[in-house]
Amino acid sequence: MSSIEERQKLFEEIYQKLILPFPPGTVEFKNQNPASAHIPVQAYQHRVNVAAGNFASWRLTTEQPIIHEAERMLEMRGVLQIVDASYEGQGFVEFERDERTKRIKYFNERCKAAASLAFVDACDCFEMGWIDLGRKWSNNPGTGVPERTGGSVVRSDKKDGETRRQCIFPGCGKFVDEKLLKLYQWKNAQCEEHIPEHVKRKFLNRQEG
Template identity: 45%
Template structure:
């Protein structure tokens, strides 16, 4: 499929897919395992839907463990898999604690545990593509690092409409034609610039006025 495309066409498709993958999910997608905010996570089904809708025919998922890997010290099983999106590849590891009968200690619901570990591996592989990073940022210490380009936006996220339905629109810079990243879109809001351009092509006078970190060239 890709053999008939030029390098420029592949790069454009890649940028569009990466933008859609990193876009915020609809409100209430994030769930919590317990009362601790750090337990926030995104269930695997929305992640699967995001990848299918964003990557179309340009993705695949393959389980790479022939059988579950057992970890005796934690009584867990591990499954691994490889997620391919266009020309990018990510391996994920997934774990599930085995459920055992309280009396005889025999394993229960073994197949369900395997499925749970596979789902966890898929979610882990998707993390490489920044799926859900915008949504989990408010609950993760790593998101405070400015090098990640993440910033929590309180209003309706880019990529969703007022009802929370997925409506991800790819936007292009009017100056150079590149696909705008989530970082670009957030920066446009920060510096109050309405023209659809990448961060590089926001006028310096606008950056100087609203960006406290701007250093003139």
């Protein structure tokens, strides 16, 4: 495959696979804050392998980790290339030094963790996970997310050809009742149990008024 048009077509085919929603349950949380939602590096690696195969390559661009001493942060960088498109990702992890030797503790593990985060960062540039993570800017039509999903979709699934949204509350996973959300005039993807009480009270006040 040599012509520019053929390679562009190939990339577009791969790209459409890269940006698909991940399976339900892929998104994990570091704590009870919905903002801590993230997708493990292994899910991104699998997505790239399945969607791009031999047309993808990943290489670290830092022979040695970049040490930000004042911030106590270790940085690694790498480039993910898919067909002719490439993005550099950055990954940062905190570190501690041994008081006696002054060496960074668990140095190899810290480097690997930073490299994994750099890979995730590069995948993000290819728009992987944009639909699933439900970031604040996801509803902006300029991101392409609403166009792909027919609306604001967070951690979605499909049944009978219709897109269903999962509750964004950490660890919940229940599918939301869109009719109920419309009734409450609430846009966040939350099941009945996790719709905020003040929203429910506001609805009741409207009914009583």
